[in-house]
Amino acid sequence: MCTICGCSLGNLKIEGGHGHAHNHDHDHGHDHGHDHDHDHGHAHDHHHHAPDGTHHYGRGPAHAHAPGLSQARMVQIETDIMAKNSEYAQANRQSFNRRGILALNLVSSPGSGKTTLLTATIEALKEELELGVIEGDQQTANDAERIRKTGAPAIQVNTGKGCHLDGHMVGHAFDHLEMAEDGVLFIENVGNLVCPAGFDLGEAHKVVILSVTEGEDKPIKYPDMFHASDVMLLTKTDLLPHLDFDVDKCLDYARRVNPRIKTLMVSAKSGEGMADWLNWIRASRDMFRIGRPAKAAE
Amino acid sequence: MHEMSICESIVQIIEQQAAAQSFSRVSRVWLEIGPLAGVELEALRFSFDVVTRGGVAAGAALEVIELPVTGWCMPCAKSVAVTQRYDPCPDCGSYQIQITGGEELRIKEMEVD
Numbered sequence: 001m002c003t004i005c006g007c008s009l010g011n012l013k014i015e016g017g018h019g020h021a022h023n024h025d026h027d028h029g030h031d032h033g034h035d036h037d038h039d040h041g042h043a044h045d046h047h048h049h050a051p052d053g054t055h056h057y058g059r060g061p062a063h064a065h066a067p068g069l070s071q072a073r074m075v076q077i078e079t080d081i082m083a084k085n086s087e088y089a090q091a092n093r094q095s096f097n098r099r100g101i102l103a104l105n106l107v108s109s110p111g112s113g114k115t116t117l118l119t120a121t122i123e124a125l126k127e128e129l130e131l132g133v134i135e136g137d138q139q140t141a142n143d144a145e146r147i148r149k150t151g152a153p154a155i156q157v158n159t160g161k162g163c164h165l166d167g168h169m170v171g172h173a174f175d176h177l178e179m180a181e182d183g184v185l186f187i188e189n190v191g192n193l194v195c196p197a198g199f200d201l202g203e204a205h206k207v208v209i210l211s212v213t214e215g216e217d218k219p220i221k222y223p224d225m226f227h228a229s230d231v232m233l234l235t236k237t238d239l240l241p242h243l244d245f246d247v248d249k250c251l252d253y254a255r256r257v258n259p260r261i262k263t264l265m266v267s268a269k270s271g272e273g274m275a276d277w278l279n280w281i282r283a284s285r286d287m288f289r290i291g292r293p294a295k296a297a298e
Numbered sequence: 299m300h301e302m303s304i305c306e307s308i309v310q311i312i313e314q315q316a317a318a319q320s321f322s323r324v325s326r327v328w329l330e331i332g333p334l335a336g337v338e339l340e341a342l343r344f345s346f347d348v349v350t351r352g353g354v355a356a357g358a359a360l361e362v363i364e365l366p367v368t369g370w371c372m373p374c375a376k377s378v379a380v381t382q383r384y385d386p387c388p389d390c391g392s393y394q395i396q397i398t399g400g401e402e403l404r405i406k407e408m409e410v411d
Contacts, residue, residue, distance in 0.1 A: 075319055076407040081307050081329075163300055195300040198336045223383040224336050227397075256384040256393040259372075 013158040014172050015141060085199055088167030092174065092202025097292055100182040101132075102285040105203035107225060109218075110191030112211040113235045113268060115143050118186055120268040122150040124278055129285070130183025134173045136165040136190045143188065153178050164195040167202060184285055193222040204288055205230040212236050212243055216250035223257040231262045233277065238267040301341040304403070305349040311405060316354045321410035324355040328407050332365045332400035334383065358408075367400030 080086070096103045108114050115135075122131055133154040135143040144156035155173045157165060170187060179185065187203060189196045197206075208229035210218055213236055219226040226232065232254050234247065251263050264280065266273035312324055331337055339362060346360050369380045371387040372394040378387050386393050 073321075073410055074407055075315060075321070075410050077311070077315055077405055078407075079311050080404045081304055081311065082403055084307055084310065162303070166303075194336065198300070220384050224334065227383050253384070256386075258383075259394045 013156075013160065014169065014176065015144060015156040082198070082200075085167045088171055089200035089202040090167075092167055092171050094202075095171075095174065096185065096202060096204075100289055100292060101179070101185050102183075102281075102288045103185040103187060103201070103203040104281070104284075105187045105189060105196075105201050105206045106209060107189045107193070107196045107206055107229065108191060108209035108211075109193045109214065112191070112209045112214065114188055114191070114209050115146055117209065117233070117235055117266065117268045118188060119146060119150050120271075120274065121186075121278065121281070122147065122152045124274065125184070125281065126151060129282075130180040132177050132179030132183060132185045134165075134170060134177065134185065134187045136169075136188060138162070138190060159190055163190060163192050164199050165189050165201060166199045170201045182289070184281060193218065193225045197222075197224040197228045205284065207231045207233060209233045209235055210250070212240055212245040212247070216246045217253060219250065219253040219257050226254050226257045226261065229258065229261060231264065231280065234263065234265045236267060236269070237265045237272055238270040300336075301338060302345045302349065304337065304342065305345040308346070308405060309349050309353055309355060312355050312408065313353065315408070316410075319410075322354060323411040324358045324408050325411065326359045326361060326409040327355065327405060328361045328363060330363045330365055330402050330404050330406045332402040333367050333381070334397060334400040335403040337403060363406065365400060365402050368398050369395040370398050371395050 092103070106114055106118065118133065122133075125131060131152045133144070133147045133152055135141075135147060135154055135156045136159060137143055137156070138160065139158055141156040141158075144154040147154035155177045157169050157173050159165065159169070165187065174185070177185075187201055189201075193208075206225075206229040208225055208231070210232060212234060215221070219232070234250065240247070247265070254261050254263060262280070264273060264276050266277050268274070308327070308329075312327070316322065316324070331339070331342075342362075343360055350356050350358060367380050367382065369378055369385075369387075370376070371378045371390065371392060373390050373392045374387060377398065378389065378395065380388070380395060380397075383397060384393065385395070387395055
């Protein structure tokens, strides 16, 4: 059963993969090679390392740890529930690193204009950078098709009932994405300001996109996402003259939730602010590539 | 919505532990959850009952240890108690607070047969 995505329900589809996501129960362990070993380690180590200094060796009758305990024994495991996703994310991170690919995880609510912004971004950068896109949606391959029209390779991941992409889905999709080295990978997450905040995909940065047609208080309504992001893009700014959206308030809210967040204002339609956004991508890619492990080390 | 997938992860961890430490039934599971873990406890309990059915943790009781949110106020240079991400420092009113605890989401221990 797939750990994180709950896709035992049989709804996960990755384009270009083995389009029969239902039976990938069988494949997981083998394909990736990054999910073995780990848990055994835990089983042995953790008894000795309880943070409160107590020692539990897991065998024999339990100590008076829980009231009414008799025959049963206690197994102390102290295991992070998200550990599995973190392993996948870490494997993705290594593979992005090896190939010199800056991965950006774009998150927002549905309808914020992520795909429009992304196509405009790709059009502007495709001559100078190698680009690739992983598109996450519950259903349809519409977005990937929109991206492919720009000429950039794109893979659609349909999460089915899932509300977010996870590290495992992205690893699979990346395997199928025919993307050149040393480029920029955009991962367009499922439109959702809640769940994707908690799932590391191995990206270098989360970029949260908020359109001015939404409420300016979204950063404090959905603080987890704005906290987890390094950059906030305020989009559709060409519409500002027609709206009551209070930009300063919005930026203030975002900084309350995340004092380190960078904020950029862009309009994919008028092109306003796009230069800053493109420069941020270029600069992040340059920073990312400085000091990365040499290819020979692989 | 993602409580269901979190429970899938919990069950997977339990099953791996069951194989590694040879037990066949789990009667009680203790989770440590911080308020900022993004988990709705009611949804988690509901999902846990559904997801554990038919496995080693079927019918197991779920005990949740709720951990506090703590933050580090940069202007005051000390730990302060907050309740959510955009709380100001209770002493100086600054929003420059780094959350240092409250995002935990882990299985602490289990009672097994």
